Amino acid sequence: MCEKHPLNKTLLNIKEQSPLVHNITNYVVMNNTANALLAIGASPVMAHALEEVEDMVSIAAALVINMGTLSEKWVDAMLLAAKRAKALGKPIVFDPVGVGASQFRTETAQKIIQAATPTVIRGNASEIMALAQMANSTKGVDSAHASQDAIAAAQQLSNTLANTIVISGATDYIISGAQISEVSEGSPMMAKVTGMGCTATAIIGACLGVEADAHMAACAAMQIMGLTGQAAAELSLGPGSFQMNFLDQLFQLQDKA
Numbered sequence: 320m321c322e323k324h325p326l327n328k329t330l331l332n333i334k335e336q337s338p339l340v341h342n343i344t345n346y347v348v349m350n351n352t353a354n355a356l357l358a359i360g361a362s363p364v365m366a367h368a369l370e371e372v373e374d375m376v377s378i379a380a381a382l383v384i385n386m387g388t389l390s391e392k393w394v395d396a397m398l399l400a401a402k403r404a405k406a407l408g409k410p411i412v413f414d415p416v417g418v419g420a421s422q423f424r425t426e427t428a429q430k431i432i433q434a435a436t437p438t439v440i441r442g443n444a445s446e447i448m449a450l451a452q453m454a455n456s457t458k459g460v461d462s463a464h465a466s467q468d469a470i471a472a473a474q475q476l477s478n479t480l481a482n483t484i485v486i487s488g489a490t491d492y493i494i495s496g497a498q499i500s501e502v503s504e505g506s507p508m509m510a511k512v513t514g515m516g517c518t519a520t521a522i523i524g525a526c527l528g529v530e531a532d533a534h535m536a537a538c539a540a541m542q543i544m545g546l547t548g549q550a551a552a553e554l555s556l557g558p559g560s561f562q563m564n565f566l567d568q569l570f571q572l573q574d575k576a
């Protein structure tokens with residue numbers, strides 16, 4: 320299990336430091352993830368122009384790379400930003416959305432990981448299995464597997480890359496080599512709106528911006544997601560009100576944690 324105490328500390332640090340989180344993310348979730356970062360007290364910026372990503376990452380506390388809606392120019396920007404982040408010692412979180420569903424996505428994920436090993440990789444079970452080349456059955460951007468099916472794949476990836484891998488799902492697994500933590504809070508409603516995984520990845524970015532230990536940062540982020548999702552679902556009639564309640568509960572989480 321993840322420790323509760325670091326969650327409080329991480330939340331407080333985010334509110335106090337308001338880390339700038341540079342996102343190169345997809346068209347579907349740009350608005351949701353920017354709002355989630357604001358609600359938690361971080362400062363989001365969405366920037367993908369080749370001309371500016373190096374400048375932007377140099378003033379950011381963390382870089383989020385999400386390959387949800389790829390095109391060739393965006394891939395170049397992702398590689399440029401990732402290399403600059405690595406050179407500057409900034410943490411990188413990578414969301415390999417839909418990896419395994421197309422050759423372009425698989426090749427892009429490999430290029431990004433080769434350009435600069437991400438500090439944390441967060442994906443659903445199918446994505447993590449595809450990354451470790453244990454499956455090629457990613458169903459679009461949704462998972463075709465339960466999160467526990469991907470534990471061996473995540474351990475293999477984490478050992479190879481010497482980083483932290485997060486498998487999201489009904490239970491989230493945070494894996495750093497032999498260290499494995501679980502988060503079981505959350506709600507099935509979270510899979511009924513788009514972009515909850517992307518939001519988890521963005522919040523990992525905020526946590527990495529204030530917490531040097533990647534495993535702790537990823538644990539805190541997944542707890543934040545789980546606690547918020549659970550509280551929001553209790554107040555919601557369906558996906559519409561859930562989205563609104565999720566942001567409100569995220570904003571109020573500081574007092575509850």
Ligand SMILES: Nc1ncnc2c1ncn2[C@@H]1O[C@H](COP(=O)(O)OP(=O)(O)OP(=O)(O)O)[C@@H](O)[C@H]1O
Pocket residue numbers: 416442443444460461462487488489490491503504505506507508509510512513514515516517518519541544545548
């Ligand atoms: N059945 C469930 N019960 C509890 N929490 C869940 C459930 N399904 C998803 N979640 C939570 O929802 C969040 C997103 O995880 P999920 O695995 O659905 O991401 P994803 O497939 O990448 O989503 P997307 O691509 O739409 O952004 C995580 O915080 C996870 O814990």
Ligand SMILES: Cc1ncsc1CCO
Pocket residue numbers: 345347348387388416460513514516517
């Ligand atoms: C639905 C969808 N398609 C590409 S990215 C995205 C957001 C959830 O991953």
Ligand SMILES: [Mg+2]
Pocket residue numbers: 416417442443460516517
């Ligand atoms: Mg996803």
